[in-house]
Amino acid sequence: MTTAPEFRLGADAVTVGYDRRIISRDLSVQIPDGSFTVIVGPNACGKSTLLRSLSRLITPTAGQVVLDGRSIASFKSKEVAQVLGLLPQTALAPDGITVADLVARGRHPHQGLMRRWSVADEDAVLAAMAATGITDLSGRLVDELSGGQRQRVWVAMVLAQQTPLLLLDEPTTFLDIAHQIDLMELFTDLNEQGSTLVAVLHDLNQAARYGTHLIAMKDGRIVAEGAPAEIVTAELVEEVFGLSCLVVPDPVTGTPSVAPIGRVRVRAS
Amino acid sequence: MSAPAGRIDFGARVIVVRRGPVALRFRMRTALVCLALGAATLAVSLVALCLGDLPLSVPEVISVFLGRQSGIVETVVLDWRLPRVLGAAVFGAALGVSGAIFQSMTRNPLASPDIIGLTAGSYAGALIVIIVLGGGTLPITIGALLGGLVAAALVYLLAYRQGVQGFRLIIVGIGISAMLGALSTYLVLRARLEVAMTAAIWGAGSLNPVGWPQLLPPLVVIVLVFVALTVLVTPLRQLELGDDAASSLGTRLEPARLGLVVCAVALTAVVTAAAGPIAFVALAAPQIARRLTRSAGVALAPSGFLGAFVLAGSDIVAQHALAMPLPVGVVTVVIGGGYLIWLLIHEARRRL
Numbered sequence: 001m002t003t004a005p006e007f008r009l010g011a012d013a014v015t016v017g018y019d020r021r022i023i024s025r026d027l028s029v030q031i032p033d034g035s036f037t038v039i040v041g042p043n044a045c046g047k048s049t050l051l052r053s054l055s056r057l058i059t060p061t062a063g064q065v066v067l068d069g070r071s072i073a074s075f076k077s078k079e080v081a082q083v084l085g086l087l088p089q090t091a092l093a094p095d096g097i098t099v100a101d102l103v104a105r106g107r108h109p110h111q112g113l114m115r116r117w118s119v120a121d122e123d124a125v126l127a128a129m130a131a132t133g134i135t136d137l138s139g140r141l142v143d144e145l146s147g148g149q150r151q152r153v154w155v156a157m158v159l160a161q162q163t164p165l166l167l168l169d170e171p172t173t174f175l176d177i178a179h180q181i182d183l184m185e186l187f188t189d190l191n192e193q194g195s196t197l198v199a200v201l202h203d204l205n206q207a208a209r210y211g212t213h214l215i216a217m218k219d220g221r222i223v224a225e226g227a228p229a230e231i232v233t234a235e236l237v238e239e240v241f242g243l244s245c246l247v248v249p250d251p252v253t254g255t256p257s258v259a260p261i262g263r264v265r266v267r268a269s
Numbered sequence: 270m271s272a273p274a275g276r277i278d279f280g281a282r283v284i285v286v287r288r289g290p291v292a293l294r295f296r297m298r299t300a301l302v303c304l305a306l307g308a309a310t311l312a313v314s315l316v317a318l319c320l321g322d323l324p325l326s327v328p329e330v331i332s333v334f335l336g337r338q339s340g341i342v343e344t345v346v347l348d349w350r351l352p353r354v355l356g357a358a359v360f361g362a363a364l365g366v367s368g369a370i371f372q373s374m375t376r377n378p379l380a381s382p383d384i385i386g387l388t389a390g391s392y393a394g395a396l397i398v399i400i401v402l403g404g405g406t407l408p409i410t411i412g413a414l415l416g417g418l419v420a421a422a423l424v425y426l427l428a429y430r431q432g433v434q435g436f437r438l439i440i441v442g443i444g445i446s447a448m449l450g451a452l453s454t455y456l457v458l459r460a461r462l463e464v465a466m467t468a469a470i471w472g473a474g475s476l477n478p479v480g481w482p483q484l485l486p487p488l489v490v491i492v493l494v495f496v497a498l499t500v501l502v503t504p505l506r507q508l509e510l511g512d513d514a515a516s517s518l519g520t521r522l523e524p525a526r527l528g529l530v531v532c533a534v535a536l537t538a539v540v541t542a543a544a545g546p547i548a549f550v551a552l553a554a555p556q557i558a559r560r561l562t563r564s565a566g567v568a569l570a571p572s573g574f575l576g577a578f579v580l581a582g583s584d585i586v587a588q589h590a591l592a593m594p595l596p597v598g599v600v601t602v603v604i605g606g607g608y609l610i611w612l613l614i615h616e617a618r619r620r621l
Contacts, residue, residue, distance in 0.1 A: 052513075055517055056516075056517075057513055057516055057517065077516075077519045077520065077521045078519035079519075080519065081517060081518050081519030082519075084517070085517065086513065086514075086517035088511065088513035088514050088517065089513070090511055090513065091510055091511045091513065091514040092376075092509065092510055092511040092514075093510075094509040094510070094565045094566035095565065095566060096559075096563060096564065096565045096566070097565030097566070098279055098280035098281070098565070099280070100277050100278060100279045100280065101279055101280070101565055102565075104294075105506070105507065105510060105518065106518065108503070108507055108518045108519055108520070109518060109519040111503075113499075113500060113503075114290055114291045114292070114293070115290060115291070115292045116292060116293050116294060116503075117285055117287075117292050117293055117294035118287070118292040119287070119292075121292075122276060122277060125277060126276060126277060129277075138277060138278040138279070138280070139278035139279060139280030139281075140280060141280070157514075161518065167517075
């Protein structure tokens with residue numbers, strides 16, 4: 001971590017897949033440092049697979065994922081976990097666990113055999129709960145919370161890990177629109193405070209509004225990447241999703257906003 | 270230095286100990302439950318040391334430990350009764366911890382070594398050694414260990430499909446358990462009468478044969494495994510969060526799983542080798558302990574203390590409650606059966 005490259009995390013010509021099924025071949029990508037990178041694309045385009053290989057959950061069969069100029073495979077598991085946090089799509093809360101207890105599990109990479117609850121651990125958990133607005137829920141059982149609250153608890157757990165890089169795998173799925181926006185604003189805050197974020201999202205408008213760097217994928221390849229204002233066009237959406245649409249400025253933020261054309265029906269009111 | 274309440278509300282009282290390089294956090298309730306169960310086990314064990322053909326008083330037993338007794342009383346307490354009483358507590362703890370490991374890893378209260386075929390594997394392994402090689406503490410222990418590991422490997426391989434999922438593991442385990450049971454029955458039927466008799470009594474799960482020579486090897490193994498578990502308990506806790514979360518929080522999944530399974534199998538196998546397949550302790554102890562401590566997930570230490578208490582108590586009942594001593598396995602089956610019925614009724618009431 002002595003040098004400060006313009007990217008800390010990237011993939012160098014990786015081939016990734018599950019079992020013998022290859023999802024992406026020869027894929028290279030760099031996550032700009034300090035960005036809020038959003039990966040978009042249709043279902044099964046390989047965006048989650050890319051995120052999972054960036055977080056070392058799956059090992060590429062060729063090429064390598066690079067972290068701080070070195071192959072990520074050459075790091076110890078705990079070293080990676082001190083730099084790179086992941087909010088997984090499916091995480092399980094043990095029965096009967098309280099919010100604070102679950103958030104504290106995020107401290108694992110910083111703990112040792114006898115050093116399991118230091119003052120630093122306590123500070124990190126407090127800060128993470130404050131940042132996600134769940135301090136009041138601290139002593140509650142996770143099972144009793146609403147979906148939106150529970151997702152905030154998981155985000156707090158990843159924040160307690162205190163990593164400069166955060167990977168988010170479909171963080172807003174299953175949440176209602178208000179909670180989605182809530183969470184996206186939280187991520188933007190984190191990004192503005194210096195974290196580099198990489199998220200897989202389904203909602204193009206949210207991706208364009210909150211992302212600072214967009215990666216559009218299709219069939220395991222990267223079709224376009226860059227600032228949302230530069231790359232989100234009707235042609236790109238047509239190419240990636242096979243959807244004809246209009247791209248208009250978002251009335252609130254001015255960022256590109258996608259209005260699908262479909263079979264236009266205007267219902268009489 | 271301990272702070273009664275930190276700056277964080279954990280929903281329960283916690284004890285934080287920070288001194289030099291040590292910084293630990295315990296739930297008060299868990300600590301108290303462990304303490305109470307430990308005290309209860311000690312009390313039960315003291316009573317067990319008093320009971321027998323030569324009844325002794327508690328002060329007499331205590332004076333033996335203080336070195337103030339000699340002759341027959343010392344021999345009875347230290348050489349005859351102590352190994353069995355110690356064995357009951359330590360074996361119970363081993364079974365409780367073993368059950369807790371499996372139940373935590375599979376997230377299923379049914380996944381204990383006695384259900385998923387490991388006990389049956391250890392029993393079959395030990396039987397083969399007895400019948401083919403004629404026995405001996407060390408060969409039987411090794412046979413039980415190998416049998417348990419082979420059963421675990423079989424269950425793991427047959428249940429493996431892009432990782433091992435809890436429910437499939439249990440179903441496969443029950444199948445393997447039944448097959449190994451059939452193998453054991455066949456072995457006993459083919460054996461000479463004396464060997465078959467010994468095997469049958471031992472097969473019910475009994476602490477009768479436990480003296481110092483039978484106790485020491487499993488005791489050493491169990492202590493070593495418990496030491497290893499002080500390291501492995503953290504990965505076990507992280508695994509509860511699911512593979513992705515555990516892995517991204519810096520846990521190496523496969524080494525952790527392998528280490529935990531070997532520990533759990535070793536605990537069951539050495540107990541089975543020394544005392545036969547004692548049923549239900551591994552199944553019931555972790556769940557009862559969880560209800561007592563109200564902890565998140567299945568905790569190892571309380572399960573161990575509860576297992577110790579249950580087996581120590583069961584052995585007193587087995588030896589002294591009826592006119593004729595019973596194998597302790599019969600008592601644990603009755604207690605465990607009662608627990609299962611309670612569990613099923615309780616769960617049914619809660620859900621309906």
